[in-house]
Amino acid sequence: MWALELLLILKRERRxxxxxxxxxxxxxxxxxxxxxxxxxxxxxxxxxxxxxxxYMPINDEVAACVDQLESLYAVxxxxxxxxxxxxxxxxxxxxxxxxxxxxx
Numbered sequence: 014m015w016a017l018e019l020l021l022i023l024k025r026e027r028r029x030x031x032x033x034x035x036x037x038x039x040x041x042x043x044x045x046x047x048x049x050x051x052x053x054x055x056x057x058x059x060x061x062x063x064x065x066x067x068y069m070p071i072n073d074e075v076a077a078c079v080d081q082l083e084s085l086y087a088v089x090x091x092x093x094x095x096x097x098x099x100x101x102x103x104x105x106x107x108x109x110x111x112x113x114x115x116x117x
Contacts (some may be wrong), residue, residue, distance in 0.1 A: 014097055015041060016049040020058055020068070021083060029065025 022038060023030060030038075035046045050066055053059040057071035058079065070076040086093045 014094060015039070015045050016052045017082075017086070017093070017097065019046065019049045020053055020079065021086070023053075023059055023066065023068035024079060024083065027068055029062060029067050031065055035066070 018039060019035065022035070032043065032046060032050075035041075035050070036043055039046060050059065050061075054061060054066075057075060058068070059066055060069040070079060082093070
């Protein structure tokens with residue numbers, strides 16, 4: 014959820030944001046903002062330039078997907094949150110399953 018909120022902040026006000034500004038705007042910790050930024054940059058949704066971060070999708074198709082996500086989130090925020098949480102939960106389950114002992 015933090016990455017989505019951060020993405021939408023960057024998209025709404027397209028300028029270079031400092032980490033400090035994002036922490037204050039999101040009312041989040043530096044760690045949360047840093048991890049969310051790393052994920053957005055790795056996904057090709059944001060770019061780090063000098064001391065600032067900007068919204069910069071890698072292509073028009075990705076930008077269109079973000080536009081659709083923003084529209085859906087504005088109308089059905091709970092559905093978007095549930096989709097994000099359900100994806101996260103399955104990842105946690107897969108991680109936990111890795112520690113189960115198997116009979117070989």
